[in-house]
Amino acid sequence: MYGPIRCVEDLPIGWTDRQEAGTYRLEPRNDSALFGYVVGPTSWKKFLFPPREKLWQAQKTGNGFQVEAQFPPQENTAFLGIRSCELHAIAIQDKVFTAGPFVDSHYRLRRENVLLIAVNCTQPGGACFCVSMNTGPKAAQGFDLSLTEVISASEHYFIAHTGTPKGEAILREVPHQPWDENHEKKENALMKASERQMGRALDTRGIKELLYQNAEHPQWKKVADRCLSCANCTMVCPTCFCSSVEDVTDLKGEHVDRWRSWDSCFNLEFSYIHGGSARKSTQSRYRQWMTHKLASWHDQFGTSGCVGCGRCIVWCPVGIDITKEAAIIRQAPLPQTQEGGT
Ligand code: SF4
Ligand code: SF4
Incomplete structure (x- = not known):
């Protein structure tokens, strides 16, 4: 540590x-x-x-709240x-x-x-x-x-x-x-x-296109059968940055603190929008995580979201391995139509 x-x-x-x-x-x-x-x-x-x-706190005053950034x-x-x-x-x-x-x-x-x-x-x-x-x-x-x-x-x-x-x-x-x-x-x-001596390798050639084209690959279901949606992989990952905020008030309603905490795309509530969660299944959450790391991160930030530290593999309680999951999809990708769809 x-x-x-x-x-x-x-x-x-x-x-x-x-x-x-x-x-x-x-x-x-x-x-x-x-x-x-x-x-x-x-x-x-x-x-x-x-x-x-803590991001900020607010205290009730005579005619409103005094907000103080932390x-x-x-x-x-x-x-x-x-x-x-x-x-x-x-x-x-x-x-x-x-x-x-x-x-x-x-x-x-x-x-x-x-x-x-x-x-x-x-x-x-x-x-x-x-x-x-x-x-x-x-x-x-x-x-x-x-x-x-x-x-x-x-x-x-x-x-x-x-x-x-x-x-x-x-x-x-x-x-x-x-x-x-x-x-x-x-x-x-x-x-x-x-x-x-490097323990593993990830073939990154065309990985963004590969994952985008295989959003419906049956491997997502197979990995979801093992994945516990525990969020360990996102907590240990040095690049994952998702967070959530909560406001905590005292019982009198005179003081409030706004806290920011790490959150994870593996949590059901993380994709909650009005009416329900967008990613209800573990399958959709694992796919979101891996596709973000290795594909859409490139579109968002111009770089991979993975630096190859191996933590998500080691600290996954069931040993799910991002390099193996990507290799399985690469070995047997879904057939592409002429328009590029699956
Ligand atoms: S191997 Fe990549 S995805 Fe896994 S924890 Fe390290 S940086 Fe994150
Ligand atoms: S650490 Fe493993 S079991 Fe937990 S959410 Fe990540 S992939 Fe799933």
């Missing part, structure tokens, strides 16, 4: 995680790596876009150990929350004060597929500082890159040796090995 740390010993030294569909196990490593794990159930999303936050405290925060897929996820949420005509001021205020220290993945998890999503394992951009942990029986050190003047200023304060070509060779070898 990501949380506050005060010293190096607060990092999960010597621990790793074994990940598979519906499985996450912490295991001791045979070394003292500081970043020898991959990604857990939480993502940095919880700090930039908290699961529940903004997050201006605090400097460093995200230490952020992975390449997660940098991409933050870039996606930046687009969602701040690039359109309506800027989410709560998100923007938090985002402005964050320092990003990336760690390149030298040992991907069993459910990772960042290589096929072009999002990893090496952090290419979007960080202030990036680190590659090099560890063996005889050595333990970090290769550091700076991405911004802020990162450069920090590195100047840290004792270090200049970069040479041996470091470059070592880092390249670690990254190549990591790419080869």
